[in-house]
């Protein structure tokens with residue numbers, strides 16, 4: 001499959017790095033892996049890191065919004081980092097950037113979440 | 118080459134047709150194939166990303182909405198280049214759309230249980246210069262969209 005999900009726990013924060021192409025075909029695996037990691041790891045917050053994401057369409061918006069809802073229902077916070085201009089445009093069109101905080105990199109995202117928790 | 122094909126390609130334009138099974142693994146294939154065809158216009162990376170995204174949106178819609186994920190459906194794509202304009206059509210022979218105005222609303226999806234975002238049509242409308250949908254209940258959906266590729270002009274004028 002043309003998409004890899006890398007997971008890393010950093011205290012109560014789950015870092016999810018997506019590498020490759022996020023579309024309808026790869027969306028389901030991303031959803032399953034992220035939901036499993038959220039449940040298993042007792043993660044409170046989530047950083048979605050998109051530095052190596054080479055393609056995304058509206059199916060990706062659906063998965064991201066879905067995970068945002070999961071984390072929120074568990075009382076946590078989800079943020080995104082390394083958002084390239086084309087992904088940013090999709091966030092703007094859909095209004096997702098209004099509910100998801102965007103950070104430059106993992107370090108700034110983490111330090112923000114550590115203040116929250 | 119048959120006589121008919123020769124005739125069609127006789128003008129300045131160029132074209133291609135692509136047909137494939139309605140399987141989600143073909144979504145990546147479809148967008149890469151269209152992008153490769155359009156490369157002859159020397160598009161920018163941004164233009165290519167826009168084209169790949171709209172192809173991905175339309176093909177995904179054929180598969181999940183047109184054919185309800187039945188892999189026996191057929192998706193047809195054509196791309197035509199005339200001067201610096203690329204015209205893409207994407208078609209299925211599936212369910213069709215009952216209320217097109219509703220379907221085109223940003224964030225509207227008929228399949229929220231699949232975590233759809235309802236942004237496909239909005240993206241196609243925004244990323245392309247022209248966009249039209251013809252759909253008939255029970256017989257399928259046809260999308261036609263156009264985009265002017267600016268990069269070549271910018272380079273040579």
Ligand SMILES: Nc1ncnc2c1ncn2[C@@H]1O[C@H](COP(=O)(O)OP(=O)(O)O)[C@@H](O)[C@H]1O
Nearest residue numbers: 178179182183220226227233234235237238258
């Ligand atoms: N090819 C198609 N065949 C049947 N219905 C379609 C097709 N394309 C789109 N639709 C309808 O239009 C709605 C909106 O499409 P879109 O904006 O791409 O959102 P999404 O795919 O996230 O549902 C779909 O939920 C579906 O009801």
Ligand SMILES: [Mg+2]
Nearest residue numbers: 174177178237
């Ligand atoms: Mg869609």
